[in-house]
Every structure is written in structure tokens, then in C-alpha cells.
Amino acid sequence: MKQIMQYIAQGVVYVGFAWFLASFAAGPDYARIPEGQSLIKFSFAHSAKSKGGCRKLSQDELMELAPNMRKPEVCSRERLPVSVKLSMDGKVLYEDDLQPTGLHSDGPSKTYQRIVIPSGNHTITAYLKDTVREEGFDYISEKQINFLPGQSLAIDFTRSGDGFIFE
Template structure:
């Protein structure tokens, strides 16, 4: 078969362009592969590990019971027994590592009206080794002291990333 191929394209005249395009594509792929492994980058110095405290938690709302007169004045479909402020209380968090305070903060609620959860993210770079971590949190200012407390014995190995989170449904801190 001479002349144009099945689709009307004369491939014989385009062989040089196809070879050049293939060579440029191969060079681009090889350069990308070489540069993806260079320079060598390490996020932590040798012998270091990371401990992260990261969670979202909603503080308590200030609520009160409605009186019988208040309930009687409302339409039947709006007769909630309690009325609550929209704004949530700040969450107090304290953290000690081996008995030394490393974090003490009042976390404001998020959102324009202060009705969202309080969020915390702190990263601690530590030498690899064994640590005792104490956590205390208060999410209700009406309660004296702390509402949740936890102690963890953590053994960090070099380059490890250990996270501490809070599960509101279980009411406890946990590691992952």
C-alpha cells in the first residue's frame, strides 16, 4: 500500500517528527524522575520525633429552664423547655510533658457567633525516648477543676509522628 494510510495520514513523512517527539517526552519523564528524588529532604533532624495535639471540641452552652409563663406565651411548636445562648464556652487545655508545662491555653469557639467548636493544633519536636504526657481539659466553666484528664506513657522512636486526639462521644483522649 503506497500513499496515505487507512486514515489518510502519510506516516512515512512524519517519522522524523514522531522520533523527535518521543525523545523529548522520554527526556522529560527521566528528568522529572531524577528531580523528584533530589534534593534529599528530611522533615526532622536525626533522632527527633513529633508529638501532636490536635482536636476539635465544643464547649458547653449556658442554658436555663423556661418558666411556665414563658412557655405559655410561645406557639406550641416552639415550646422548648430550655433556652440556650448561641455562644459556646471556651475550652481550657493544659499539657505537661515529664512534669513540665508545655501548653496552657483557652481556646475560643470558632465561627462568627462563637457557636462552633474550639480547635487546637500544637506540634512538639522531641528527642526520641520515653515521655509521660499529662492532659487536662475543661469545656464547662461552671465546673470546678477539669472535666477530662488523661495520662499517657509514650515511647517515641526517631522520625515517629504520634498524635493525641479527643473523642467527644467517649469523653476521653486517645493516641493514634
């Protein structure tokens, strides 16, 4: 009788452990984005123009270089920061001056932003400046998007083509 009770108790322990495993192996649910919200992932890695600009080499200077090193222009390594702004319906969601990466500040400026927004119809405008200009932006893209709940919009940037890419 005692052994039967032991087996029953063992069964209870096993069922309890199985219940514990099943309860936390696939749940409880976790919502990273609240219900009725959408997501914008704004990210790029982009090198701005050289900070010091470029200079043409003279003929004498070129002749001093090895034949395989004779580039007509020399540019400073250091890059300008990339100024960026993202707005929704005229309201700024994100704005920053992204410094170039690298020990010599010659790497690309980069960003990765997750921005949760309310679902619905919105006008998204992205701005980017990668030159020495003092006012305005070099690239501006605007798009009217009807965000469904849970929808994720990716905004990337490439120098070739139209600049910003909405996916």
C-alpha cells in the same frame, strides 16, 4: 562532520536536561523532623459549655412558642473558651485558652499542633477545661509512651468516652 557534531551536542543537551529532571524529580531528600525525634499531633475541635448557662422556661413562656419550638430549656449561644495544656514529663509543651469560633462565638474551639519531641520513654499528660470552674481541669489523661524515632502520636479529644484519645 558538522552534522555529526551537532547530533552529539544535541545528545549532550538532552542528557543534561534528563539529568536535571531526574535530580529534582525525586530528591534531594527533605527531613521535616530531625533524626532521632518523634512527633506529637495534638488536635481537636470541641465546643465548651454555654457561657450564660441554661434556664428552664415557665409554662407560660412555653405556651407562647409554636408547638415544634417548645424546648424546656433555653441556653445562651455563646460558648466558653476551652483551656488546654499538654505536658511531657511534667514540662509544658503547649498551653492555650482556645476561643470559640463563629460570628456569635457559638462554634467549637479548635486546635492543631505539631510538636517535635526527642524519641524515648515519656509521660504525656493532656488537660482540658470546658466549664466555668475556676481551678483544675475537667479532663486529664496521662500515658506512658516509648516513642520510637519517627513515630507520630495523635492526641484527639471527644466528649464521649474518656476524653482524650491517644493513637
